[in-house]
Amino acid sequence: MNQRPSCGRSTALIARPPGGTALQRAWTLPLALAALAGILRWLTRARLFYNWDSVQYALGSRHFDLLLHQPHPPGSYDYVLLSRGLNFLTGDPHTSLLMMSAVSGGLAVIIAYLLAREWGGEGAGRWAALTVAVAPLFWFYGSVGLPYSVEGLLAPLVALYAWRLWRGSHTCADALGLAASCGLAGGFRPTALPFLFPIWALGIATLARRHPARAAASLGLLAALTVGWLIPCLASAGGLRSYLALNASMSHLLGDTAVWTHGWPALREAATTHLLTFQASVLPGVGLLLLGLLLRRLAASSASPKPFRTPALTHHLSASDRAHASSAGPATSSQPLFPRAAILFVALWMLPAFLFYLLAHFNSPGYSLTYMTGLVALLAVGQARIFGEMRRAATVFAQAALVALLATAFWHGLPGIHPARWGQRTLAKTEIDHHDRYWFAFRDYLRARFPSREVLILVGPSSTDGLRVVQALLPERAARIYQCIGTDPSQLPPEIKRLPWLRFLSPEEVRASQVPVLGVARTQADRAYHATVLGLAPARLRWVELGGGFQAVVISPGRGAQRLPSAGNRTAPA
Numbered sequence: 001m002n003q004r005p006s007c008g009r010s011t012a013l014i015a016r017p018p019g020g021t022a023l024q025r026a027w028t029l030p031l032a033l034a035a036l037a038g039i040l041r042w043l044t045r046a047r048l049f050y051n052w053d054s055v056q057y058a059l060g061s062r063h064f065d066l067l068l069h070q071p072h073p074p075g076s077y078d079y080v081l082l083s084r085g086l087n088f089l090t091g092d093p094h095t096s097l098l099m100m101s102a103v104s105g106g107l108a109v110i111i112a113y114l115l116a117r118e119w120g121g122e123g124a125g126r127w128a129a130l131t132v133a134v135a136p137l138f139w140f141y142g143s144v145g146l147p148y149s150v151e152g153l154l155a156p157l158v159a160l161y162a163w164r165l166w167r168g169s170h171t172c173a174d175a176l177g178l179a180a181s182c183g184l185a186g187g188f189r190p191t192a193l194p195f196l197f198p199i200w201a202l203g204i205a206t207l208a209r210r211h212p213a214r215a216a217a218s219l220g221l222l223a224a225l226t227v228g229w230l231i232p233c234l235a236s237a238g239g240l241r242s243y244l245a246l247n248a249s250m251s252h253l254l255g256d257t258a259v260w261t262h263g264w265p266a267l268r269e270a271a272t273t274h275l276l277t278f279q280a281s282v283l284p285g286v287g288l289l290l291l292g293l294l295l296r297r298l299a300a301s302s303a304s305p306k307p308f309r310t311p312a313l314t315h316h317l318s319a320s321d322r323a324h325a326s327s328a329g330p331a332t333s334s335q336p337l338f339p340r341a342a343i344l345f346v347a348l349w350m351l352p353a354f355l356f357y358l359l360a361h362f363n364s365p366g367y368s369l370t371y372m373t374g375l376v377a378l379l380a381v382g383q384a385r386i387f388g389e390m391r392r393a394a395t396v397f398a399q400a401a402l403v404a405l406l407a408t409a410f411w412h413g414l415p416g417i418h419p420a421r422w423g424q425r426t427l428a429k430t431e432i433d434h435h436d437r438y439w440f441a442f443r444d445y446l447r448a449r450f451p452s453r454e455v456l457i458l459v460g461p462s463s464t465d466g467l468r469v470v471q472a473l474l475p476e477r478a479a480r481i482y483q484c485i486g487t488d489p490s491q492l493p494p495e496i497k498r499l500p501w502l503r504f505l506s507p508e509e510v511r512a513s514q515v516p517v518l519g520v521a522r523t524q525a526d527r528a529y530h531a532t533v534l535g536l537a538p539a540r541l542r543w544v545e546l547g548g549g550f551q552a553v554v555i556s557p558g559r560g561a562q563r564l565p566s567a568g569n570r571t572a573p574a
Helices: 020-043 052-062 077-090 093-134 136-141 148-166 172-188 190-210 212-237 240-249 252-257 264-279 283-303 319-326 340-359 365-370 372-387 392-412 429-449 467-473 475-480 507-512 524-534
Strands: 456-459 481-483 517-521 541-547 550-555
Touching (some): 136 392, 148 172, 148 190, 264 283, 340 365, 456 475
């Protein structure tokens, strides 16, 4: 296992099925799962923009302008460009974003299959494909208009080519594939590049030692693709200095979440998010693996002291069952459950992003799609080896149980999450439906209760209930939508203050207002947020039911106060 194959030989640690017919049969399941995954993601798609970022990507597909955060820095130019192309087909930017997510989610199933097959044979590939097809983490982001699903496709594609180059396949296809996947990853999700750099460097360094010309060609293609998305971003920002300043202005996000700023509470919050991502992807499979290990130990202790798969334990199997067992690769008592090379590779792939998200910033579970496919593929190797030693019916039953468990978790949500904490971390169809129902109810209440010039709309600071979402939902009232940040706007970075669409309403202005203020209150936590940040007496707050268990906050006008300036003429305070 530790010997590196020579150039031109397969990089798989387990031999692939020979012959065209066998290869066609092997591809039937992953292709079917990929198609099914794409269809399911499309059927469960969000009806409204899911969050602030989604709106900005949609705006960018119509007019790319980083100064206006269309989209926000660093730009994701290729993502916006593809969305713009799809707009000609769909006629709607949000539908274009959803289409990219669904298709990427389907294709990610195939990449997971290929990666796991490299490490554990066809059996491992099938386990990985099943998991990625229905795991809540992958399914959720394939159903909303955000780029994480595309990242979940391109990041493991970079890993696949980097692995092949490291293990000795120095073909032009692998060399150029590494460059293309890495270049596209930068264009679709630039923030992923630093985390993918270690495995990219491992692959390109190995190639450079054996075939310098092919390494140069790979670097050339990567440079060309990088220039292709970087130049438009620089032009939109007004030059390199302005582009760097715009990116630096986003660093305030770290101050809100970093461990070195907030200590133990920040670490606990990030660790909780990590745990939720594992629950929504690999932990159910880990449970099945442990069950398989227990069954193997029981069988070995009761039938024979020899390894679980021995003639004494497999002589009674049918020919198809023996073929199924062999597809997982040879297993011996001295062979580790997981290939050592694959473990090292996944660690190099995962740790940079994992540690950054743990210690600095982990605002969305979707960030973990940078590396989660690697963990799924590695786990699939163990699953294939353990269940490959059993009857085929046992494997089919275990895979069906895994699919049922993961699909149920996506449909109904993970246990233990209180509705007040619902958001992206719920990773479930129930959250998507919850989000859509709330905003439809909020829109209908506002339009039915308040004429367009008789209310100010106050939104929260998070991406889920932020200003951009309400602007997209109620474009006719965009000039009367404000954000309450609970801090002095003069302390914000200059780049943020100059955004013409970002409007602030201070607690003092809320208290002095002579027109009603309608605040977002999707959960009990939002209601508490308004009361705390605005410092209003209970008499000033009125909770109204929107239907479906949702609320809004109506803040009564003040007495004897000056009317606020016209919202249409207001800009962010300088």
